[in-house]
Amino acid sequence: MAPVLTDDQILQLGALRRALHQTPEVSGEEIQTAARIALELAQAGADRIWTGLGGHGVAAEFKGSQQGPTVLIRCELDGLPIQEVSEAPHRSEYAGKGHLCGHDGHMVMVLGLALTLAKRPQHGRVILLFQPAEETGAGAAAVIADPRWPQIRPDYAFAYHNVPGRPLAEIGLCLGPSNCxxxxxxxxxxxxxxxxxxxxxxxxxxxxxxxxxxxxxxxxxxxxxxxxxxxxxxxxxxxxxxxxxxxxxxxxxxxxxxxxxxxxxxxxxxxxxxxxxxxxxxxxxxxxxxxxxxxxLASVNAAEAADLATAAAQKLDLAQHVMTTPMRWSEDFGRFGLDGATSAMLFIGSGEDQPQLHNPNFDFPDALIPTGVSLLARILDQILATPTHD
CATH class of the missing domain: 3.30.70.360 (Alpha-Beta Plaits)
Structure with a gap:
């Protein structure tokens, strides 16, 4: 498979990830992060951008030339109220706050996908959602309650979360419940x-x-x-x-x-x-x-969405981990499935020696960015029947 990002784009996304890591904002306070994301989406050529969704959420629309389904790719804006303990040059500049769950990496993978959408013809449309307040469980519900949500409501929805302790870039997928x-x-x-x-x-x-x-x-x-x-x-x-x-x-x-x-x-x-x-x-x-x-609420993967993710990972020759039990930790992404989207939460290994989520020394590995973008792009290709990257 040919890469969907250039080497320069990968380097730029890594630099952006580290910049976001330095300036974390906790749930409900994601003002500057949202502004930076909106600017990046505009530069990537989004056809439409919504801001202030459910608080400080941002969504971007990339329209195809023909009618078709709407596919939402969601990531999270917020950091955690935890003091980062790190010697990294890009460590948090804000006392008592840190991107210690990897949301900075999730955002950058979705921004990387935006770079590919600007130049790829498609039917249907793609919505990239940068959701606020995931850590408190309030963000997804607030976005869905926003009066502009009917303009966005997707047919399909996908999201990532990185998983420390699993091999780097391994794709994990639950059949059925994915998060408690x-x-x-x-x-x-x-x-x-x-x-x-x-x-x-x-x-x-x-x-x-x-x-x-x-x-x-x-x-x-x-x-x-x-x-x-x-x-x-x-x-x-x-x-x-x-x-x-x-x-x-x-x-x-x-x-x-x-x-x-x-x-x-x-x-x-x-x-x-x-x-x-x-x-x-x-x-x-x-x-x-x-x-x-x-x-x-519990997050439950729809069989069709899980099958699409599995096929995409196979096409990219990515290692897969079929999970027989859900994660004990929670995710508010499941609300999009309850709202009617055929949805799946995907997991991507962030390294067997990686500190656990919410540890004070967690740092998202930039090496995951190309894999994350490629898998999301392949999923979109399958649903929207766009030209492949073979």
Whole structure:
């Protein structure tokens, strides 16, 4: 297969990736990143560009000369609120923020695809979506809720995520579920403080919190990744004030619920709420409020989309890893499938010795850029019947 990018383009994309890495913006704050992406898309010859989608999202349209299906390729704009620990010259310039999940690399692969679309005739159209707020699970839903979404809504949708621990440039694909559902449960307790010498005159959440810290994790013991897989992880607990003279009158618990299916998640949510209600019955006057955060639905690959990705990888002679179980971590990309697109989340190995996602020293390998662009281009060729690169 002839390369779809020139050597100069590959070098330029690598330099752009490192520049993006230096200036990460977290979910909901991707203003400068979005502006840079919009400029790059305009220079690549996009026929139309939407900005401010679902927050700071950017989408570009590349139209063919004839009518046909719409194919969306999606990547993420946001970085993480984690301090980068690196000696790389392109390390983050922003304290407490870093592109430690590889979204900088994902963006550049999609921009590389834009360079190929500007000169390739096709029917149908391609939408390149640079989505905001993936890390919080809010971005995809916000984009779909944007009143301009009907102008964009695709027939097919594809996305990448890099995977540390897998061989460099290996393509991984799940048949069916690809990413677990998850959500954060925060419980705030309100009682009444009292002097530590007279705790009976107050209303302490301590006993209820202690019971829930034992019972809530039992809702999801983990185990084999099957349809009934569920994992409940206690992530934070706070009781009262750091004092010896005050019996506590408030507290907070945080828990992450995770499941392979949305139906199993619904059951976990109901069970968690029932446990809380039962615990509150044991302490008169104690009140509690649940709020839900970082809500991710399960991502499920459509068979047709998975077949297209598999065929593209085979045509490019790329190593493939057929995954029998989904990733435990979550992705909000699944919402595009629920919105009606025939979709698939693809995985690309970022190296067996690569630090894990969200590690403070993670850095996306630029060597993946040509492979990522070539696979996306091949998928588009298959759907839109454009001339091949043989």
């Amino acid at each position: 559902a998850s959500r954060g449960m925060k419980i705030n307790f309100t009682g009444k403080t009292s002097h530590a010498a007279a705790p009976e005159d107050g209303i302490s959440p301590g006993s209820v919190m202690a019971q829930l810290m034992q019972d809530l994790p039992l809702l999801g013991p983990g185990g084999p990744m099957q349809d009934d897989f569920a994992l409940a992880t206690l992530t934070h607990a706070h009781l009262g004030e750091p004092s010896f003279g005050i019996a506590p009158g408030s507290g907070e618990l945080r828990l992450t619920l995770r499941s392979q299916t949305d139906a199993r998640m619904d059951q976990m949510v109901a069970d968690a709420e029932n446990l809380l209600d039962a615990a509150l019955d044991q302490v008169d006057g104690l009140q509690a409020q649940i709020t839900w955060h970082d809500v991710f």
